[in-house]
Amino acid sequence: MLLFITSCTSKQGDYRAIMSNPDTYAKTVYELNTVVMANNFTPVVASRNYLYANVAAYEVIAAGYPEQYNSLAGQLNGLKPLPKPSKEDQIDFEFASLIAFWKIGKSVTFSSTKTKNYVDSIQNLAVDHGMPKEVYEHSIAFAEAIADSVMAWSKHDNYLQTRGMPEYSVMMDSPYRWIPTPPAYSSAMEPNWNRIRPAVMEKCDQFTPPPPFAFDMTNKKSDYYKQVVEVKNAVDSLTPEQKHIADFWDDNPFKLNVTGHVMFGTKKFSPPAHWMSIVGIAAKKAKADYPTTVYAYTITAIALFDAFIQCWDEKFRHNTVRPETVINRFLDSSWTPYLQTPPFPEYTCGHSTCSSAAAEALTSVFGDNFSYTDTTELEFGIKSRSFNSFRDAAMENNSARFYGGIHFHPSCIVSTEYGRKVGLLVVSKLNMKKGAVAASVRN
16 A cells, blocks of 8 residues: 555656655555465574564674664674675665565565565566666665575575474473464464574573463462462452453454354464564554664564573473463363463563564663554554553553463563563664664663
């Protein structure tokens, strides 16, 4: 829609104004969100999609604005120096960043028709609004060179190797161990994700939280028993506001709805897609220029990617059972959580971890006390929510998973703390924008 309106209202020869509009990049990331959602990518795999697509776009921008931005080569694990533009080549770096983004986006999502149509619309927009043939060709050639290098880097992150690794073994020998939950009883999601190469962390267990409470449903005074009862009581007495918070941060990419003998799935953006949307909202409110917008998306995508690796390492180290399973076994066989339980162990919380990591990344770009209204969920029929800062949003997400009945509250608290550690590492270790002092580090 954005590209169509721009095409209809702009004049011949103004291609620079169109390509340098940061809304164009935000729209492009949104399109990747819809492809990821349509193809049922899990949240952890989605974080990988956003990482490589945004890094490719950022590297184009860093090459075009070397006085403002540094390449991530040598800063991200395994990323070697990338191609440099020739001084003789005339390149529109914003246009090239879009092409690089989508070349990666198409590859990692295996999308064809929708991706091709969108790329064609961008290319046609450039031509229709007067981009010279030489600029057009040089821009695409440079974009493809960057994308090829980023794609070559991606192939060494162990993703393909994990496709053939053994799945999680469901064992009923202990009431503490995670087992699939209703209604889909899906197998464990990505049990080998801790084998994926982190972007910034040195290793998957660089930040290791304390172990969860010891399982004990025989002693009503035990910490474990108390947290189980706390979840049940909270879900059984949710207020309309608490339900809205839980729904707003649900971000279940595929919910299985069961009514009698009828089953159907409904889709929404996953947690990383939700935060990609928040980046766009923040960039627009801040009136960020095109390079800053790409920078904000990229550092957030990096933080999300490493946060999922850290969290998944914890999940499959402890393999802890979900509240739904424990409550059904020991307290109430008919009890159901407010939200649908996702298919992986409880400790630690993925959404709390990635949200606090993303919040640190965004705070480093736009500062703390950056108020905004998150409109991401409107298209899914859920009203917007407003926040005083990105950290406030991450803290509300912490409560949301508890209200939803899918996590114990102590797990969310720990996850928020350790997600923040990942985010702060990304912010402090990466030197992306020259002369910038990260707001989160100052604070």
